Amino acid sequence: MPYKGSTRAIVHLIDDDFAVRHSTELLIQIADIEVGAYASGSEFLNDANPKEIRCLVIDVNMPGMNGIVLLDRLRRGGVLAPAIFITAAGNTIALRDAVARTGATVLLKPFKPGELITQIKNALDLN
Numbered sequence: 001m002p003y004k005g006s007t008r009a010i011v012h013l014i015d016d017d018f019a020v021r022h023s024t025e026l027l028i029q030i031a032d033i034e035v036g037a038y039a040s041g042s043e044f045l046n047d048a049n050p051k052e053i054r055c056l057v058i059d060v061n062m063p064g065m066n067g068i069v070l071l072d073r074l075r076r077g078g079v080l081a082p083a084i085f086i087t088a089a090g091n092t093i094a095l096r097d098a099v100a101r102t103g104a105t106v107l108l109k110p111f112k113p114g115e116l117i118t119q120i121k122n123a124l125d126l127n
Helices: 018-030 041-047 067-076 093-102 113-123
Strands: 010-014 034-038 055-059 083-087 105-108
Touching: 010 018, 010 041, 018 034, 018 055, 018 113, 034 041, 041 067, 055 067, 055 113, 067 083, 067 093, 083 093, 083 113, 093 105, 105 113
Parallel strands: 010 034, 010 055, 055 083, 083 105
Antiparallel strands: none
């Protein structure tokens, strides 16, 4: 469900896989962090307000606009919010280059629930 206004910390989750997106969204909600979930980069770009982005969790391998292209586009648009790439693809050259260029961190799927929450809390300075 996309974000519809709040003063709480907000995480924007972009993942094309419904099961992963839904379970990750629930995980973040259980940690008492508000989350907006999106099925694609274009859906996210159409719905999200760049001024309200506090943290991004982005799947790398998505059809259409992949996560690397999405984050590059956001960075060029001035969005400097912390970003966490989630991927099953491992440590590719393109991913390493994207991390160096964007400052994102990487979590490999399948990740432990606590690992993602720790990364998000660190990004939001909630620890």
